[in-house]
Amino acid sequence: MKQDVVVDLSDLPMNGSGTASLTWWGTVAFMLIEGTGFALMISVYLYLGSLAPAWPIEAPPPEWGPGTGVTLLLLASLVPNVLLSRWAAARDLRKVRAGLLIMAVFGTAPLVLRVWEFMALDVSWDSNAYGSAVWMLLGLHTTHILTDLLETYVLAALMFTRHADNPRRFGDVQDGAMYWNFVVLTWLPIYACLYGIPRL
Amino acid sequence: MRIRPLPSLALLLLCGGCAGWQSALDPQGPSAQALGQLLHGFVLVLAAIWLAVLVVLAVALRRRSRATPQAADRHAGIAVGTACVATVLVITGLTLASYVTTRVISAGAEAPLVVRVRALQWWWEVTYPGEAGPDVVTANEIRIPAGRPVRIELSAADVIHSFWVPNLAGKQDLIPGRDNVLTLTARQPGQYRGQCAEFCGMQHAHMAFMVIAEPPEAFAAWRAAQQADSAAPAGAEEAFGRRVFEQKPCGACHTVRGTEAKGTNGPDLTHLASRATLAAGMLPMTRGALAAWIADPQTIKPGNNMPMVPLTPAELQAVSAWLATLR
Amino acid sequence: MSARIQDDQRDTDLADAPLDAALRRVWDTPRGVWGALATVDHKVIGRRYIATAFVFLAFGGVLALLMRWQLARPESRVLTPDLYNQIFTVHGTSMMFLFAVPVMEAMAVYLVPLMVGTRNIAFPRLNAFSYWMYLVGGILLWGAFLVDMGPDIGWFAYVPLAGPQYGAGKRVDIWAQMITFTEISALAVAVEIVVTVLKQRAPGMSLDRIPLFVWAMLVTSFIIIMAMPAVMVASTALILDRLVGTHFFNPAEGGDVLLWQHLFWFFGHPEVYIIFLPAVGMISSILPTFVRRPIFGYLPLVLAMVSVGILSFGLWVHHMFTTGLPRLGESFFTASSMAIALPSGIQIFCWLATIWYGRPVYRTPFLFILAFFFTFIMGGMTGVMVASVPLDTQLHDSYFVVAHFHYVLVGGAVFPLLGGIYYWFPKFTGRMMSERIGKWVAGLLFTAFNFTFFPMHVLGLLGMPRRVYTYQLDMGWGGLNLFVSLSAVVLAAGFLLFFYDAVRSARHGEPAGDNPWGAATLEWATASPPPSYNFARLPVVRSANPLWEDDGVLPVAGGLRVDRRELLVTTVGDALPEARESSPRPTIWPLWSALATTALLLGSILTPWAVVWGAVPVTIALIGWFWPGGRKEEES
């Protein structure tokens, strides 16, 4: 088929950033999938709660302490996270390295505290449906913290290699930061469910 | 291409008429009646629409359009718009029709006979809460007085089953942890077959039961008879059979009131021989069928929970002889 | 078009022949085993997907024949009840999870990048990964079945029958993990398609110029993204109940049996439209070619597909009308189920209008569309019947329903799919399928299908329940069942003929040109089969039917680099060029990742700790996947 060149792309940037990058959209799509998963798990929790004559079933409401600690840690982590995203946008390698290390710490801390949060539930996953629901809800969110934490570790390592100074890396850092915001924000409704509903 | 379905349509007419004893096309009660009418209504309307669309398609294929693109799009727009309006009207009508039918069916009945049906893998336990006298417990057969509404309280012992007697009413699931109720009425005396309609494991296919509608007085007589204990053995063979039944594993799972057999895992056999069928609608209630069933239940109904109890031919004869007398 | 017109540069410096050579050097998949395992070309993977899906279709068909053999006579003992239950479960599971959904996504994996005029699908490595996951899931199910370990609880796996107490052995666990495999792959493909459609369209392909098949796949992908997590949650809860003793479905400990049905059908009903919408797209793309006029009602069709996508989430309860839920709620779901008849109607009406004002050309793909009209509309009508609460109490779980959904799925999805195969086969292979055999296939399948499934409506009304391994002589169902079984043999013959034609034509079919049907969409603007880079220069779109507008001259965009895999990112709305993005090279890591994930998932059936130690290889594989290799594709 005869071709007629009508558009010239030669001086477009060699990779898109923000909404012009494919990975940004991919990250958003996966957040949509996992967001749906969280929403469904919460509705399972509410559904079982609506059936039960008393909720929680044969267990005290979970203790405030560890869960609230995790929540505060996660909220606090938003600050360095947003800064990190800014630095990545500004392509400031030194600050990005620092930011990643900070985020590695801020990712690990809640994970450690999570252990006590599981114990603070005061119910076993196989005691009854309430136990099963809270353990699965908490477990699902813990997996998300874990996976994003691993991603942070890898990115941090990457930033100290020859691959570091590259707009793509900075794009990855920004997407990683966005995903961490998602992990933190999805926690808030779960926190409200786990700790609020049993006390209503 | 467009005439090929005719044979299958013919098939529908051929078999649509035939009245089965487990058929939604042969309603024998008010509820099934209402559903039957709704069914016919839907089929007529929808078949008409289906034909209309195919006719339009046929014409569209035959004709050659001479319209200018603009005119074509304008006319098509009008046509499609009208069709959409018609669609909305039709589905609204059908929705209302089914809502009305729902109201009719679920209207409460006065002074119903209460029957408890408990579904197990793979048989039905039927209990008549005792008015004047002990509860009547039987299996795989529901006797009801013709003309009187029957309130059937449904529960499941193990997995989900579904209670379906097409000639009398629509189906209703029996779900562990939940109690469902189904009200049905049989217009005149007769035998109506029902079957489990929710997949429930290996012998889902052989989980049937009979609904036997009788004149009220006949039903009362049957109920009185059922409340009595089992009859004493008529002869020596029957007596021997009863002893075998009590001493062998049979009695560990089956109850025969008036004997040592008090097991509760299997169906109550106190008046076994008064039922029309054996093994949840599989076999006719004859002495021969009884013997065959006891001799090798796992070949007749693989996977069911009745084990193959080793018996000598004499014992087998005696047990089946005795059971055949439990009217 | 806001992009500026300038003097050519880069790829535009080269004449066609050297340009082809240069592009092949960067885009071709290396030959040999490594190439086959490492390829990230959407066309290779798409063909693999399609071929594998049809293999599973054939297997599922064999199971169907076995069932019909058993049901041909009352109280037949061809199959044991245990084997029969495994067979109908594996048939349903295989057809839904291993054929219907994957084959539609596979068509999209192959066609969407071509139709939107880009060089590869978004996230090609994820694409490779999704295929491997899908393949393993299929082998898992069928391998288990062959060693008498096949699931025997129906494709819907209702608890408690599938629960820890009544589902003995590993059969149900295998089913649940097979779900995980297929859902992961389906979700991955959905993400790729969404991003490809939103961000990789050819310059000028604004939202109102997107081919309808691409629209359909966009909507479908969103349905997948919203619906499949439900079945993931459900199967996870099930496997936890079975393996670590949770109580989600144990009524005695606050769980609920119906929770499973809610979760499963919240996925299960949209699933029907996940299968049907792509078929809608195929018809909308094929029809104009064979009536020689643009589709009528582009906008209504798009809106109809979108509203079907939304409505499909409001229908799930109509699979539970006999469970004794509150009547008022059920009536609401009757209304919503009926409401979906409107957008479906709009689609039909628009197609009819297109034919009405067109000039039909009776080639095989068009015949399949006619078969679609006949069967699918009947399926839609019976669908209206089962959507009515009271009627459903008689029809539910009877053979009437079996007839209904086969009319919808085979008539509504498989017929258009086969039409699509005949239509796009020249693009896939560069060769035409036989028109003569094709007419026979269409005729045979159409006739035999109706003879096989129409009598099932009657059987259902005569009281025959679903999923029974046999029925008794005195039920009077023998005649119809025998007729059905005999017709099923003819139906199988029709499919056999189709497979023969496909395999034969792939080797010896008559060569097809770039655009054998004189179609309007971009996939026909390149060679058949397309070169590894799809388009030497990316096409520029100025209308909804580009190849019908520009008489023999294809407007293209120039300026992409030829020394690395490069494609174009455009804006979501008007598809204005935004950036030149690179596309990854072949890599083996997706395969390793799939194998590592397999180890984790299979291990978790045996011990929960597999989730812990299994995570290690998965992590390693993923790091290997994402660690940059310092290629040109990494630069900026």
Added chain:
Amino acid sequence: MNGCRRGMDRVGGWKDSVVGAVVLPALVLLGGCRLEDRETRPDPPVAQALGQVALMPNGIGGSPPEVYAALGRPYRDSAFHLSQGKRLYEWFGCQACHADGQGGSGPSLIDGWWNYGPDLPTLYTTIHDGRPGGMPAFRDRMTRDQIWQLAAYVQAMGAYTGSLAAPGRSDRPQTRPAENRLPAASAPLR
């Protein structure tokens, strides 16, 4: 990587359907072995032979009948038989004395301690003939293969490691950890 001139339609594609056509028949050969066979009807002679347990004089430990080995130790390894055993455990009211395996008037069955040893022939004999101290004989209440199923289940619920073939938790109020994750001697949950 570079310089391969052939069109990529050579790679994969229809070739895969051929590959599939080779691989899957290979799988079919596997069809011979039946991992989760569900034998519902032991042949009468087999059922008869299942009773021939040779027990030590002291009634502790013994050897199973030859037929048991010939059958491939089905009652120990088959999930189906174990689930049947679980059903029988409930049907014949074993909880009444053994209280869901945690003791009561009868000994606990999950504390890892066996009065007569944990081997199947002993368990079979215990159920079949009963034991002094209140364990009744079930020889007249169950068939031999049922006793084997029940014995295998009792062994599994008291095993030192949770058995892969063991059934999961019951759809009942939960009174002890699920069989398939129950190591013997694990403390009762409540």
